[in-house]
Amino acid sequence: MADPASPLDALGPALEGRWRTATEFVEAVLKAAILEGRLPGGTALRQEELAERFGVSRMPVREALRQLEAQALVDMVPHRGAVVTEISAADAADTYAIRRALEPAALRLSIPRLAPAQLDTAAEIILAMDAEPEPGRMGLLNRRFHMALYAAAGHRRLLALTAAQLAACDRYLRFHLAAHGREHLSQQDHRAMLAAARAGDAPRAVAVLEAHLDRAAGAIARFFAARGG
Amino acid sequence: MADPASPLDALGPALEGRWRTATEFVEAVLKAAILEGRLPGGTALRQEELAERFGVSRMPVREALRQLEAQALVDMVPHRGAVVTEISAADAADTYAIRRALEPAALRLSIPRLAPAQLDTAAEIILAMDAEPEPGRMGLLNRRFHMALYAAAGHRRLLALTAAQLAACDRYLRFHLAAHGREHLSQQDHRAMLAAARAGDAPRAVAVLEAHLDRAAGAIARFFAARGG
DNA sequence: CATCCGTTGATTGGATCCAATCTTACGCTA
DNA sequence: TAGCGTAAGATTGGATCCAATCAACGGATG
Numbered sequence: 001m002a003d004p005a006s007p008l009d010a011l012g013p014a015l016e017g018r019w020r021t022a023t024e025f026v027e028a029v030l031k032a033a034i035l036e037g038r039l040p041g042g043t044a045l046r047q048e049e050l051a052e053r054f055g056v057s058r059m060p061v062r063e064a065l066r067q068l069e070a071q072a073l074v075d076m077v078p079h080r081g082a083v084v085t086e087i088s089a090a091d092a093a094d095t096y097a098i099r100r101a102l103e104p105a106a107l108r109l110s111i112p113r114l115a116p117a118q119l120d121t122a123a124e125i126i127l128a129m130d131a132e133p134e135p136g137r138m139g140l141l142n143r144r145f146h147m148a149l150y151a152a153a154g155h156r157r158l159l160a161l162t163a164a165q166l167a168a169c170d171r172y173l174r175f176h177l178a179a180h181g182r183e184h185l186s187q188q189d190h191r192a193m194l195a196a197a198r199a200g201d202a203p204r205a206v207a208v209l210e211a212h213l214d215r216a217a218g219a220i221a222r223f224f225a226a227r228g229g
Numbered sequence: 230m231a232d233p234a235s236p237l238d239a240l241g242p243a244l245e246g247r248w249r250t251a252t253e254f255v256e257a258v259l260k261a262a263i264l265e266g267r268l269p270g271g272t273a274l275r276q277e278e279l280a281e282r283f284g285v286s287r288m289p290v291r292e293a294l295r296q297l298e299a300q301a302l303v304d305m306v307p308h309r310g311a312v313v314t315e316i317s318a319a320d321a322a323d324t325y326a327i328r329r330a331l332e333p334a335a336l337r338l339s340i341p342r343l344a345p346a347q348l349d350t351a352a353e354i355i356l357a358m359d360a361e362p363e364p365g366r367m368g369l370l371n372r373r374f375h376m377a378l379y380a381a382a383g384h385r386r387l388l389a390l391t392a393a394q395l396a397a398c399d400r401y402l403r404f405h406l407a408a409h410g411r412e413h414l415s416q417q418d419h420r421a422m423l424a425a426a427r428a429g430d431a432p433r434a435v436a437v438l439e440a441h442l443d444r445a446a447g448a449i450a451r452f453f454a455a456r457g458g
Numbered sequence: 459c460a461t462c463c464g465t466t467g468a469t470t471g472g473a474t475c476c477a478a479t480c481t482t483a484c485g486c487t488a
Numbered sequence: 489t490a491g492c493g494t495a496a497g498a499t500t501g502g503a504t505c506c507a508a509t510c511a512a513c514g515g516a517t518g
Contacts, residue, residue, distance in 0.1 A: 021471065022309045057473045066292055070299030072386055078249045079479045079500055094384040101334035105326065156325040157301055250501065285502045308470055308509045
């Protein structure tokens with residue numbers, strides 16, 4: 001049965017939850033596996049193999065792969081199949097350039113309208129991140145923190161785009177954590193952003209955010225430079 | 230046969246061209262129809278009806294609808310079908326907020342690396358826009374002009390996102406044209422941006438672009454305010 | 459008369475089957 | 489032996505069929 005050592009063994013458990021459709025289910029599991037790095041870039045995603053693993057037919061798999069392609073998580077070529085998008089220094093720079101454009105805009109729009117409850121939520125997430133040992137969940141918490149600060153921006157599509165780019169960065173976050181260890185400085189930035197947001201000081205919060213993103217992008221660029229040669 | 234007066238009568242001709250797959254074909258035709266305003270917001274997109282019109286089965290239609298959903302051009306609800314996304318003042322503001330964030334970043338990255346040939350291309354597009362009477366093609370030319378200026382930015386995904394948002398704005402461009410008539414001032418902005426780009430003056434080009442986008446967003450907001458009450 | 463509930467029709471989600479395309483391997487030829 | 493053409497297998501795209509879900513309507517009941 002166990003085709004020996006398929007890359008898809010890393011798909012992980014079925015992510016307990018209620019799914020409206022099989023397509024949503026397959027998409028969610030695949031997306032989590034890609035973002036958390038369990039399915040590395042370049043992994044071929046055969047429809048039939050995935051269908052068998054998920055216990056569904058090939059059709060929901062096909063639709064899920066299309067959705068992931070739209071999110072730039074897999075590359076599809078007609079009649080040749082889907083492959084997990086490769087990560088690279090160029091792609092990391094690309095993703096961070098997008099975040100660097102979107103997130104300051106979202107933060108500027110959001111800060112004047114942030115409710116105290118939303119700020120408290122952000123503060124709780126910071127504490128949860130201090131206590132989180134697992135890198136996989138750390139990415140989720142990091143996303144949640146950033147989105148909590150942007151949540152009041154209105155502009156649903158801007159927020160959706162921002163969330164998608166933040167998720168894409170999760171694939172690089174593990175490198176960041178590996179390089180800096182757990183005592184990375186991000187939490188200082190997060191606290192500074194939260195403080196500025198509480199004070200209603202949008203320019204300062206934006207400045208911290210931009211430095212935060214630049215630092216992260218720089219760290220990942222150095223990581224690739226040191227590794228890839 | 231002719232179910233009398235279906236909204237899908239506006240789908241238009243089959244956009245001569247070679248398509249790798251039926252899905253791509255359906256997606257391209259639907260996308261063009263939505264962007265050019267022939268399929269207004271709220272139009273229900275029944276899979277079977279579309280399949281019959283395109284002479285394919287329901288499956289490529291389903292995949293195309295999924296792709297369009299990812300581009301925020303249609304809304305899909307499980308078991309209830311797809312509807313062309315409604316346009317609104319809020320959505321217009323949202324889209325322009327995204328452009329306002331992305332395009333200055335792309336322009337800043339691109340200008341130092343723009344080749345003379347790319348600048349010449351942009352200049353030609355401006356002339357073509359002067360001569361273009363049809364609003365549908367005007368949107369395409371406008372997109373091409375902007376993307377020509379950003380083309381040297383590198384960062385494929387940033388450019389892809391930017392192009393998608395530019396396309397989304399096409400749905401509002403018709404209002405802009407209707408309000409300002411053909412002697413709209415956009416062309417002055419375009420010429421100023423091109424001149425600044427030629428001079429390598431990124432800050433000035435970005436300033437013109439930002440004013441350009443703000444003016445367009447304002448015009449559309451006023452249009453909705455005057456109409457919707 | 460209003461409300462609740464079951465039934466019916468329409469529509470989509472999913473499964474299975476067939477066709478088209480790509481990859482690979484083999485054999486032939488120069 | 490290198491290169492090319494062809495044939496077999498694998499894999500995806502598309503069509504058709506069935507099942508699940510939703511909306512609407514009508515009747516029973518308080």
